Structures are given as structure tokens and as C-alpha cells.
Amino acid sequence: MKSGMSAFDRPNSYIGRTVPRPNARRLAEGRGQYVDDIKLPRLAHVAFLRSPYAHARIMAIDTAAAAQSPGVIRVVTGPEMAGVCTPWVGVLSHLKGMKSAPQHPIAVDRACWQGEAVCAVVAHTRAQAEDALPLLRIEWEELPPVTDAAAAATPGCQVIHPSLGDNIAFQRELSVGEPESVFAAAEIVVEETFVIGRHTGVTLEPRSILADYNPAENQLTIYQSTQAPHMMQGIFAKHLGLPETNVRVICRDVGGAFGIKVHTYPDEVATAALAVMLRRPVKFVADRFESFVTDIHARDHAIKGRIAVTRAGEIQAFEIDDLTGIGPYSVYPRTSGIEANQVVNLVGGPYKHKSYKARARVVFQNKNVMCQYRAVGHPIACAVTEGLVDLAAKRLAMDPAEFRRKNLIADDSYPYTAPPGLVFESLSHHATVDKLLALMDYKGLRAEQARLRERGVHRGIGLASFIEVTNPSAAFYGVGGARISAQDGCTMRLDPNGTVTCAIGVTEQGQGTEAMVAQVAATAIGVPLDRIRVVTGDTEITPYGGGTWASRGAGIGGEATLQAGKSLRANILGVAGVMLQAEPGTLDIRDGKIVDAGTGTERIPLAEVGRVVYFRPDTLPKDLQPEFMVTRHYVQKDYAFVFTNGMQASWLEVDIDTGFVRLLDHWCVEDCGTLINPQLVDEQIRGGVVQGIGAALFEHCVYDAQGQLRNANLADYLVPMAGEMPDIHVGHVVTPTRSSELGAKGAGEAGTAGAPAAVMNAINDALAPFNARVAAQPATPELILKALGKA
């Protein structure tokens, strides 16, 4: 921008303004297009027979009766599929020593978890395909399942994949400073074992894919509910032996993703392979049972943690020992080692301590696979850190807010290198805690809590500081060998009528990506928002990019949009300058019109520039070649991740007779840098908080010792409902990142990162008079009653 004017204070800037999302009305009218809404000629449907056992050898499959069932087109077993589609191994080279076994789209000779696909039936309708499943005769030999993570890690345990030698998928140890001597000499050490249960994303739209193969062009077109179309393009191409350019992944409306839809799922790859085999379109939509037993699960960590503090209240060291079970395979291509790795990176993150020791072990087991779900690693690290911080404050008889203030990294000490080696560009913990405590009237609540306690009403306040990984560089996946783009691009085109079409690699799952792009583009060029059209989710149209995950949409995609918009604006002004015989620097684009920069006087509308350039170029000088389509890319290279920070607070009441928790209020103050659309940011925070509350109180994939998921339905697996959720108050501190001109950091995972810790700390605050505490999530009424000695 000229004369020091930034993108944000240009006339008619949309940066920092709440405007409705352009795609929301379509969805509100039921005119969205999710994968299952798409029909193609000769469409076939696939249903999968899934292993009823957690671990079993497939001795034989008799497909004859199923193949004769009405409407059945083809029955395909694992060995046949293996001839069409190569297996994959979910490892990354920067997770040193990580190992996993080859995984096939359909089990070849052995099923390793309850729910693994073992045979595919393709029919004219889904119902016909399902009708044929019971006609498959499978001879099983049950194998003993390894389900308990601790047992799986014990030497001598049965090894799930004998070729790997043991059940350890990945292990990381870290020691920084002098943790041993600090703990040995510490004035106060408190410790706790935290258990974070398995849960899953429960996207309301189940995973779904429609694959169409055209043999004449050797072209595979995939309609998929996914967060990362280009990543999936590469995976389908590689494992089906197709040129990457012959695979097109189209992603229209996505009915919730949250990290669930950014992974390689065997049944989805099998569906693509079936389309190639049958030379026709094939659709697969998971039903809710299939979702529970095959959508990635998350968390499932048991962590022993301790903290060393001085009597004066200074945190000296943290130590953790994390054990997590990830199912029988590391998920491809992001691996199932990332969450534990993140836990190691993030524990203690907000604080000034110098010594830190950590061990994380990631083990195989015969349960559904575990992988990255919203805020991967953060809610675990935060629950452990903030749980220990509260315990230490209690031991010191210090107010938990004051104890945090004493130990949070000072706002003027950045850049700051945390013990695990991560660099924080610029965080605002103290400004955040000040704002949060004022927003919630912390002192007033403490007084109210004390008053109510005298009347036998037990309310608790829980605080949780957190840091969040956003705007990742290639350090997340690319350096480990995964073909996952850290870069994204935006292609912007001025059309003759003065409207602008933006095609971008980041994707939309409802968080408002397209609105964000439109706002940045409209601001950068100088046109009204309704002149911008945004295209996402098509590998053939958008620049190659990573998609939306790890809170990168606004930070990475937004910056690419800003740079493309500035470039297009300069090109337009160059042409307008020639047309108006004026220096381009004396002109500006405002509200869709070329104006005099100084006076704002309108010279010509953009549509007139477009008309002349496209239809009457004969009136322009011969040596002028207008470029009204530009592409700019952005990749963040300054830091491994651009960290954000925030703090949450929960206010709740525990019924000490029933163990029920009633959430009364919740606050979150966070710092995601430049706010592009405050409403969209707030709603990301609120939605994230509720997913975190779900983890803390309700959501749990309950397995028995045989590896059977006992609650694989929405009646028994509890997700938060409107009636039990509180209003959520959101505030911001704004510290733009200097790694981009836009200054935006991510906000999509902050809510989920901090909410469980805040809720757990609030429960324990409420239980404090009883010397009772809970350290396992979900903190069910049963657990709370047990802690109170009442169950």
C-alpha cells in the first residue's frame, strides 16, 4: 500500500468488520451440496463388511451367495483390492524411530480392530449392498486382542505386528535444563496422574465420498468431504497408480470436519479403487456406527506429571510421562505420533520455568485408530499443565490467578524460546489474564462462591492459560516426508463486469474461510464485498495448497489473498492510469470505482475498465498488455509455528449428592493477532469451547477388554446439547504476527485447547472443601461421586 496506508485502514476496509458469510444463506435454505446430495449416471453404492472382532485372522471368505444377491454388481475382498491399490505406511521421518505396518484399504488376511473393512459389496443401491453383507461367509480365527496401552508397552506382550518387533510406534524423550536436580532439591513438588479418555469428532455429516472413473481419459474424479483436497489427490494417485494430474478432488459443502476429515481412510480409498475397477461412479457414505468405529479417535492419554515450585511461588520445572494408545496402525500420512509429540512440546508452555523433562510413548493396540482431531495435543498438555499449576497454587495457599500471574512469561520478553526449543514470536499472557479476570469479575465470583458455600452450594472457578500452534511452516509435516503443502496460493481474476473471482487452496468447512477470503480480497482491491466470488475445494481450479487444518486458513490463505489482491489492484491501476492519462499513484480503487486518490472523486467504474480491456483493447496502446489474473502464494517460514495464547475460565456447580455438573458460565480471552471478521472468530472460539467441554464432561469411546466399542451410537455416546451448555463470553487481545503483512494468526482450536482444563479445574475447585479431586476425563457423575467417597 502507498504512503504507509496498511490494508486495514484503507477506505471501505472489511478487515475487522463483522459481515455475514456469503455462503451461509444457501446452507440455511437447505441448498447446500454435501457429497451424499450428488448423484451421477450409473452410480453404484458400496457397503463394507466390517470385522466384528478386535483381532482375528480371516481364514476364508465365501462371496458366492452375496454376489447373487439382488442388485449386487461386484464383491471385492482384500487380496483382490491389493492387486489394484498399494498399501501405505503412516510414518514421518522427523518423528525419529517411528514405525508402523503396511495398511491396506481392505484387510488382506487379518483384521486388527473392530470395524476394519474386510470385504466390499457394490450394488445398485446402498440397501441392496447392505442386504448382501450377511450373505458373506467368513471363516474367522479369533486372535487375542491387545487393548490396554500399558500392557501393550510392556516387554513380553503379544506383538500386534510381529515384523515391527514390539508395540511401540514412537517414543520421544526430552530433558532440558536440570530437571533431576531441580526436583530433588525442590521445596515443593506436587504430582498427579491425568487420564484423558478417547473421544471422536462426530461430524454431523458422516465421512462421504463419490468416486467416478472415466477409462477413456484415465481420469478419476473424486467428490469428497475433506479438508485437504490436494493431499488426497496425491494419495489417490500414488496408491492407485494414476498420474496425479489425472485425479481431481472436488470438495463442495463439508458438514463438519474438526480434523476428522483430513486423514486417509481405508474405506474411502477402497471406494476410489472400486470406481477404477468397475469403470463407473461409486459412492460411500459412512453410517453412524461406521463413523464411531472408523472415524479417527483422539486423545486416550495417561500422563503422570509433576511440578517443582519454590515456597515463594516460582515454578521451576515440569516433568511428564505420557502413554497413549493409537490403535493398530499409525494413520497415513500425518501419523498418529503427532499428538504425543505435541504434548511434549506444549506442556508448561505459558510459563517461565527453565527445566523440563518429558517422555512420551505411543503404542499400538487393537482398537480403532487414533489421530489428529481439533487442537491435537493441546487440550491434553493444557489439562496437565493447568491441573498441576492449580495443585501447586493450592499447596502454596495462593490464589490460582495470582500464582499464574507470577509465573506466566512476561509480555515484554519476546521472542522467547521455550524449554522444548519452540520459539514464541510475541504472546500476551499478562494482558490476557488481566482482561479475562475483569471480564468475568473474578473477585466478585470468588465472593459469591464463598457465600454460596456457606449455604451448601458448591461452585467452582477454573482457570486455564494456553498456547496454540497456528500458521504452521513445513516443520509440521513436509520436513518428515509427507506430501502436505505448507504453502497456499490465491488466484484472483477481474472479470469484465468489475467482479473478482478468487480461487484458493485453503478450504471451507463452515468456519467462514470463504468469507475471510472475500473480506481480505475486497479490502486489498477496493471493491464491495458482493463483487467477490470465492472458489475453494477443487484441485483442478484452485492453486495447489494444503487445505484447512492446524489453524492455518486465515493466517496462510488470508496472506496469500492479501498479496494477490494488492498485485491485481496495482495491475488495474496501471491500466486505469493509461486510460485516464494519470499517474497510477494518483489513483485508487474504492467501492469498485477508480477514484482520484487525493480527493476521492470518481473517475471511472471498474466495470468500464473491464469492458475496455476485454472487449475494446483496440482502444488501448499497442504495448499495453493488461494482466487481470494474478496468483500469489504464501508460506510461513519465520517460525516452526506462529503461536497464539489465551486464557479460559469456567464457572460451574457440582451437585455433591448426584455428581452432576451444571455449567453456569464460560469465558475465553485469546490473541489471534489481526481479527479479520470478529464474529467468525468468536464463533470459532465458542464452537471449540463446547467441543472441549464435551471432552471434559461427556464424550468417551468406551472399549471393553475385548476391544469392542460399547457405545458406538449417538444415544450412548454423549455430545453436548444446547440445554446443558452455558453462554460463552469471548474477548480478544490483538498482537498481530509480523511474519505476514496481514498479521492474522489462527483461532480455530483455541477453544478446544483450553476448555477441558478450565472445566476440570473448576470441578476440583468446587470439590476443594471435601478434599476430593478428579483427574480423569470425561469427569462423569460417577467419577465425581467416587472422588467424594459416595460411589
Place this chain on the structure above:
Amino acid sequence: MDATVEITLTVNGERISRRVEPRQHLADFLRVELELTGTHVGCEHGVCGACTIRVDGQIVRGCLMFAVQADGARVETIEGLTDSGEVADLQKSFVERNALQCGYCTPAMLITAAELLKRNPHATRAQIRDFLSGNYCRCTGYHAIVDAVETVARARTGRRDGAS
């Protein structure tokens, strides 16, 4: 053997006759046979509420009713309610308040909200939360939805913002 059954019903004011399999639920019938894809299927066991539609004026879960049970019935889906303008103020409020993200739960949420405001035009936030508890939303955390419905309740009953 043809096990299909002939049904005749009114869907969004249009008279429809089809032969259906007795096992086909109403949500699938609307989506697959009539291509009314605004009705969504989230769990198919009556919990998530994403398939909520109106049958003879009552809100029902489309996955818990067979198409054959709708023979002779009057069915309304989000497409019909949008065209008639009956939920236009709710839709506008949802969009303005960003009370939808992925949009998968939204058509059903709107139909349930419309039912609430019909029964209880003066619904409080707590009553809104309670009534919408049979419709799951995984994206918004519900706060914005409650705001949007409350705004419409106030506007319809002529209450000013801020009064509660």
C-alpha cells in the same frame, strides 16, 4: 416379487405418488426419491435431529418414520418452508448472527426453532436451549443459535432488544 407399496402424499404442497419399499424411511424417501436434499441424515437412530421435518403440522424425525407411514400425509421440508417464507425471519437471523457453520444441522434446527416459537412465542434463552436440545450442532456451541432464535422471538412479539 415386488414388495413395494404405492403411497400418495403432499410434499411442500405438491401431490406426489410413488411406489416405495416398506423399509425406506421418510428422510431417505425425501432425499433419494424426491431429491429434496435439504433434509439431512446424521444418525438414523433418532438422536441427532438433523432429519427433522414437519408431517401434518407436527415436527418429526424423518429417520424414525417410514415413507409408507406418510401415505396421505402433508409433509413439509426446509425447501417448502423456505419457498413459503414461513421461516424467512429465522433464516435471516441465523445468517446475520452466524448461527450456522457447516450448515448440516441448520435446516432441521430452523424447523425445530419455528415449532418452538409457534408454541411459545415468548421463549426465554433457557427455554430455547431446552427445546433445541434434540437437535445436535457440532460447530457453533449453540450460543449463536440461541441468540438468533431469541432475536426472532423478540421481533415477532414486538419486544425490544435487551428486554428479557
